[in-house]
Amino acid sequence: MTALTHLNAAGEASMVDVSAKAVTVREAWAEGFVRMSAYTLRLIADGGHKKGDVLSVARIAGIQAAKRTADLIPLCHPLMLSKIQVDFTLDDARSGVSIRALCKLSGQTGVEMEALTAVSVAALTLFDMCKAVDPGMVIEGIRVLEKRGGKTGHWQADVAGNPADADEAGENDA
Template structure:
């Protein structure tokens, strides 16, 4: 394998990648996640009858906030001036799932993949938190990067 880890120097020390020589370009990343739950739990989310309130709206806001805090949560991530964060949640009754899609964007020297992944993960965790009183068996699954655009490595789309 010819590629090297970028966050480890030749002596094995953790380092924040120096991006000062990279070009400023528009960069976008989209990530997805799902929360699988009991049918009754999803029905209550859709009906808005949970004691903690509107699950989807709170989780959406939490995902946006999570993206903005990525550098505080993930060691060696650069603090970024995001220009856009969008988090969308939808209910899929066929799978008893809440699906989360998060897209982050900026003009800068480094990508926003970690911010998009953090956004969907925090949103999914919020769904879990708001519903755990009635369904502790929920599963957060399929957290993945689905699109990355910009920078020298170009475009990545999940196959």
């Protein structure tokens, strides 16, 4: 396994130099889940929440967050994203909302952090809008599902949440 790439030889934080990397199409999918009471889920599904369309607000928040990732995560590169998609699935069986985000670009570094940020902020927005009704909500399972592009090519998480074909060499697509 290789050393951490965001540390220089002296062990100090350092932004990775991606200038020598090839420009390729890169995309990443991330997911998360907000567990809530059946009552809260019904309010969202029926559009009965007094704060309005909770999912539309959370979608916009997720999109905005993906665009601002470099402002939030200190060593992330500012990226020119070409696509951001945030989707929700209401899950009665698990009593919650599943969130999936896709981020895509043509560039020299991956977009996993942007997809994770989109999911995280969408989940936080759902929580914020519904906390008065259901303060016991739980945000869980935020992870990268899949990434494509760059030197490491295609990577996909297995269904249990463990890397299915994680690169043993520890290659970083930063």
